[in-house]
Amino acid sequence: MKASERKELTDFRTIFFIPSIVPLVASAVLWIWVFNPQYGLINTLLSYIGISGPGWLDDPVWSKPALIIMGLWSVGGWMVIFLAGLQNVPVEQYEAAQLDGASSWQRLVHITLPFMSPYFLFNAINGLILSFQFFLQPFVMTQGGPAESTTMYAVYLYQNAFQYYRMGYASAMGWILFVVIAIFTFILFKTSARRVYYGGS
Amino acid sequence: MSVRVSSPSITRAAARGRHRTRGHYVGRGAIIAVLAVLTVAFALPFYWLLSTALKTSPQIFAVPIIWVPTPLQWSNFSNAISFFPFWQYLFNTVVICAFTVLGTVCSNSLIAYGLARIDWPGRNLVFILLLGTLLLPSQVTLIPLFIMFAHIGWVDTYLPLIVPAFFGNAFFMFLLRQFFMGIPRELGEAVRIDGGSEFTIFWRIIVPLSKSALAVVALFSFINSWNDFLGPLVYIRTQSKYTLAVGLSTFLGQYGSQWSWLMAASALVFIPIVILFFFTQRLFIQGITFTGSKE
Numbered sequence: 001m002k003a004s005e006r007k008e009l010t011d012f013r014t015i016f017f018i019p020s021i022v023p024l025v026a027s028a029v030l031w032i033w034v035f036n037p038q039y040g041l042i043n044t045l046l047s048y049i050g051i052s053g054p055g056w057l058d059d060p061v062w063s064k065p066a067l068i069i070m071g072l073w074s075v076g077g078w079m080v081i082f083l084a085g086l087q088n089v090p091v092e093q094y095e096a097a098q099l100d101g102a103s104s105w106q107r108l109v110h111i112t113l114p115f116m117s118p119y120f121l122f123n124a125i126n127g128l129i130l131s132f133q134f135f136l137q138p139f140v141m142t143q144g145g146p147a148e149s150t151t152m153y154a155v156y157l158y159q160n161a162f163q164y165y166r167m168g169y170a171s172a173m174g175w176i177l178f179v180v181i182a183i184f185t186f187i188l189f190k191t192s193a194r195r196v197y198y199g200g201s
Numbered sequence: 202m203s204v205r206v207s208s209p210s211i212t213r214a215a216a217r218g219r220h221r222t223r224g225h226y227v228g229r230g231a232i233i234a235v236l237a238v239l240t241v242a243f244a245l246p247f248y249w250l251l252s253t254a255l256k257t258s259p260q261i262f263a264v265p266i267i268w269v270p271t272p273l274q275w276s277n278f279s280n281a282i283s284f285f286p287f288w289q290y291l292f293n294t295v296v297i298c299a300f301t302v303l304g305t306v307c308s309n310s311l312i313a314y315g316l317a318r319i320d321w322p323g324r325n326l327v328f329i330l331l332l333g334t335l336l337l338p339s340q341v342t343l344i345p346l347f348i349m350f351a352h353i354g355w356v357d358t359y360l361p362l363i364v365p366a367f368f369g370n371a372f373f374m375f376l377l378r379q380f381f382m383g384i385p386r387e388l389g390e391a392v393r394i395d396g397g398s399e400f401t402i403f404w405r406i407i408v409p410l411s412k413s414a415l416a417v418v419a420l421f422s423f424i425n426s427w428n429d430f431l432g433p434l435v436y437i438r439t440q441s442k443y444t445l446a447v448g449l450s451t452f453l454g455q456y457g458s459q460w461s462w463l464m465a466a467s468a469l470v471f472i473p474i475v476i477l478f479f480f481t482q483r484l485f486i487q488g489i490t491f492t493g494s495k496e
Contacts, residue, residue, distance in 0.1 A: 012236050012240055014478075014482070015240050015243050015244050016239070016240075016243055017478075017485075018475060018478060019243065019246075021424055021428075021474060021478060021485075022428075022471050022474045022475065023427065023428045023430075023445060023446050023449075023470050023471070023474060024428060024430065024446075025428075025430055025445075025446040025447075025449045025450050025470065026449060026467045026468075026470040026471050028450075029449060029450075029453055029463060029464075029466075029467040030246055030249070030250050030464070030467050031246065032453075033249070033250075033253060033460055033463070033464060034246055034249060038262075039261065039262055039266070041245065041246065041249045044266045073243065073246065076243075080485075080486060080489045081489060083486075084486075084489060084490040087490075104228070129336070129338070132338065133338045133339065133340060135431065136430050136431070140430075140450050140453065154338075154340055157340050157343075158340075158431075161343070161344050161347075162435065167344055167348065170344055171344045171345065173340070174338070174340045174341035174342075174343065174344065175341060177338050177340055177341065178336075178337060178338060178341050181336065181338060182336060185336065
């Protein structure tokens with residue numbers, strides 16, 4: 001559906017895509033205000049449905065969920081990869097399935113998803129590698145968080161190198177990170193081999 | 202090559218005619234509704250940004266929340282600029298980005314040519330090694346690079362940010378290599394027969410035919426350089442040399458409680474990229490398709 005009505009949906013696509021290309025620092029600053037416990041956007045909206053919003057970035061329990069929610073705003077970048085993938089699914093398969101009486105759900109599961117599986121893998125690996133390097137948001141928004149709840153690995157590495165001047169330790173941390181990412185990437189590749197379908201195109 | 206009995210378009214039209222039921226339109230309506238809700242959800246933070254940037258301080262802390270500020274407090278922007286040297290930072294960022302793009306396009310196109318169009322022993326091994334650097338998180342090389350640049354006195358200059366761009370980037374050289382490999386060999390052969398050098402082939406055949414791929418590389422490296430935070434954070438120490446990214450984070454640290462100024466400054470940092478996006482939309486999507494569908 002998304003692939004065949006490209007023209008009408010271009011405008012929708014824009015608003016989803018822009019948050020993923022703008023300077024992350026500016027987004028971080030904006031979302032600090034969005035998550036403000038008293039006057040921010042999220043708690044205001046929650047108050048309209050009678051929920052008293054949590055302290056978000058000031059609360060060690062809610063700081064990581066806050067960062068996750070903010071991260072969802074940037075799904076547009078991933079979405080565009082999936083869009084490219086959708087356009088590569090051969091239309092003849094859908095027609096053949098429809099003539100054979102397949103329902104929309106069956107078409108989705110048996111045609112769309114298999115042809116999209118390489119793109120799922122691509123995004124999963126990229127996402128894995130990038131999320132291990134998660135630095136800017138915790139650094140700018142919470143400086144490692146209330147009670148170190150957002151001290152991500154990359155943040156801790158930076159602190160060790162440039163704040164505590166323990167460069168050797170930080171360098172070792174860098175190598176460990178590399179090994180960990182390599183291991184996870186390898187596991188992801190190996191477990192996906194059977195489930196990823198590389199179509200003829 | 203099989204012979205088709207009926208053309209795809211006729212089959213498609215017949216299928217559509219049989220299945221355009223009311224359920225089809227209900228399904229379509231549901232999709233539009235979901236998209237509308239998501240669009241509002243995604244756009245709301247931007248609206249929040251602008252509405253806060255245009256409020257007075259009492260309006261920001263008003264209860265119940267004021268959604269549309271009246272009158273529009275444009276003076277917040279000029280006040281923010283007096284404490285957030287936007288034009289200075291903008292200039293710095295543009296300078297760094299321009300040189301970075303130049304270095305990236307020049308170096309990676311030459312490297313990709315060597316990897317794609319010339320056969321030499323060990324070429325494939327080198328290519329795989331280069332690709333391997335993609336797996337390397339930036340944190341691994343961050344510290345040794347910093348120590349090296351500190352030793353040669355490049356800290357607090359733009360050189361550590363610009364010079365590496367002239368030495369290639371695995372992602373872009375991969376992208377260009379794939380593209381160059383798609384250009385027919387006969388064109389290069391013709392130049393060789395006429396006595397031209399490899400560089401002639403590169404300059405007169407490959408480059409003109411690769412304008413779209415090179416434009417994608419230029420655009421993406423520009424965006425990366427513009428949004429780069431860790432690089433300028435580590436290497437630039439004088440405030441007058443800050444980029445927009447680092448400058449904004451410093452502004453946050455100094456004037457964090459002045460929400461209207463902070464949102465105004467943040468909006469100013471957003472604007473150049475948004476403008477760039479609207480002018481280069483097609484190139485963006487094209488670029489992502491290059492990397493996405495050439496898997």
